[in-house]
Amino acid sequence: MGVTKSEIFTKEQNDLSRIAKVLGHPARIAILQHLIKINACVCGELVKEIGLAQPTISQHLRELKGIGLIQGTVSGTSVCYCINKEQWKETAQLMALFFSSFSPSEKCCDKDSKC
Amino acid sequence: MGVTKSEIFTKEQNDLSRIAKVLGHPARIAILQHLIKINACVCGELVKEIGLAQPTISQHLRELKGIGLIQGTVSGTSVCYCINKEQWKETAQLMALFFSSFSPSEKCCDKDSKC
DNA sequence: TTTATTTATCGTAATATTGCAATTAACAAA
DNA sequence: TTTGTTAATTGCAATATTACGATAAATAAA
Numbered sequence: 001m002g003v004t005k006s007e008i009f010t011k012e013q014n015d016l017s018r019i020a021k022v023l024g025h026p027a028r029i030a031i032l033q034h035l036i037k038i039n040a041c042v043c044g045e046l047v048k049e050i051g052l053a054q055p056t057i058s059q060h061l062r063e064l065k066g067i068g069l070i071q072g073t074v075s076g077t078s079v080c081y082c083i084n085k086e087q088w089k090e091t092a093q094l095m096a097l098f099f100s101s102f103s104p105s106e107k108c109c110d111k112d113s114k115c
Numbered sequence: 116m117g118v119t120k121s122e123i124f125t126k127e128q129n130d131l132s133r134i135a136k137v138l139g140h141p142a143r144i145a146i147l148q149h150l151i152k153i154n155a156c157v158c159g160e161l162v163k164e165i166g167l168a169q170p171t172i173s174q175h176l177r178e179l180k181g182i183g184l185i186q187g188t189v190s191g192t193s194v195c196y197c198i199n200k201e202q203w204k205e206t207a208q209l210m211a212l213f214f215s216s217f218s219p220s221e222k223c224c225d226k227d228s229k230c
Numbered sequence: 231t232t233t234a235t236t237t238a239t240c241g242t243a244a245t246a247t248t249g250c251a252a253t254t255a256a257c258a259a260a
Numbered sequence: 261t262t263t264g265t266t267a268a269t270t271g272c273a274a275t276a277t278t279a280c281g282a283t284a285a286a287t288a289a290a
Contacts, residue, residue, distance in 0.1 A: 002245030002278050008166040009141035013148070021139030025248085026124035026132040029213075033128070036217045044266060051123040056249050058268055077257050077266040085219040092214035098144075099207035102151045104200040117248050117275030140278085159236060168280050173238055175278095192236040192287050 016098055019091055022067050027052055028060050035070065035083055044078060067091070131213055134206055137182050142167055143175050150185065150198050157196055182206070 006014050022028060030050050046061075047054045061081060064070045068087035073080045121129050137143060145165050150157060161176075162169045176196060179185045183202035188195045 002243085002247095002276085004140060004142075004246090004278065005167065006141060009145055013141040013144045017139050017141040017144050020135045020144075024132050024136030024139040025119065026121060026128040027119075027248095029128045029132050029135075030124055033216070039220055047267095052120070052248095053250050054267070055251080055269080059248080062268085072267095074256090074267095077264090079267060083217055083219075088214070088217055088219075095210050095214060099203070099210060101148070102198055102203055104198075104203075105154055117246085117273085117277095119248065119276090142278095162237095167278095169237075170239080170281080171279050177238085187237095189237095189286090192234090194237065 016094060019067055019094065022063050022069070025060065027056070028064055031057070031060060031064065032069065032083070035081060046081070131209060134182055134209065137178050137184070140175065142171070143179055146172070146175060146179065147184065147198070150196060159193055161196070 009017075027050055031046060034046060034049050044054070047057050050057060052060075061070065061072070065072065068084055069091060070081050071084045073082075124132075142165055146161060149161060149164050157164075159169070162172050165172060167175075176185065176187070180187065183199055184206060185196050186199045188197075
């Protein structure tokens with residue numbers, strides 16, 4: 001049915017997967033990496049930098065804005081985008097917390113272990 | 116057109132987004148969290164634990180296996196799943212590296228900064 | 231062998247995503 | 261005002277994802 005059953009999951013699971021989903025496209029990773037590399041604002045250069053049409057970039061920017069990872073400031077006819085420091089930190093911590101929740105133990109799917 | 120233009124992005128961007136995409140569904144986060152919580156193998160319990168049909172869970176498990184985050188061991192008629200330690204560590208490092216690539220600087224989209 | 235159990239696969243419907251051309255909106259400069 | 265520039269929005273086509281019923285495959289138990 002193409003529709004995710006969000007209601008049967010916890011807020012944490014939905015929050016984390018929402019962030020991951022937005023990061024789940026190479027163009028959006030590329031946009032973030034470019035904003036980081038330039039270390040300041042970028043306007044329409046992203047369209048040239050990434051090889052996608054302007055409406056497509058605009059759409060990806062909106063999704064990144066949707067989870068707060070970037071922010072845009074209007075400056076004349078152009079818009080400056082940059083990383084949102086606070087949200088970046090929060091998101092990084094959320095991810096780090098998730099990955100650190102697993103600590104390897106010996107008994108797992110080994111040949112003699114019973115399930 | 117619904118198809119991602121992977122060829123215009125770097126391997127790093129494609130790898131990272133591929134992982135994020137798989138993590139971008141609450142059911143797959145829930146599966147991982149349950150495997151972590153049980154700290155050992157789980158077989159068909161996942162179907163009861165998560166509220167989705169058996170073919171749906173099987174499909175999600177296949178995607179998680181696809182990026183190596185979990186592994187399955189056949190045991191009689193059932194299959195034991197657990198976290199793949201090595202891949203988990205590697206994935207965690209890849210994510211951590213990405214998030215640590217941004218270090219906040221002062222000049223960014225502030226009212227007086229020129230783009 | 232027959233039956234039961236468990237998981238993977240197939241097929242399909244509903245919905246979501248990706249990408250772009252065309253257009254609109256907003257502003258700056260003549 | 262008119263013209264040009266930049267970015268967002270709209271509309272649409274192609275493809276992907278999600279979910280599940282039905283079925284198949286594999287093994288265990290009777």
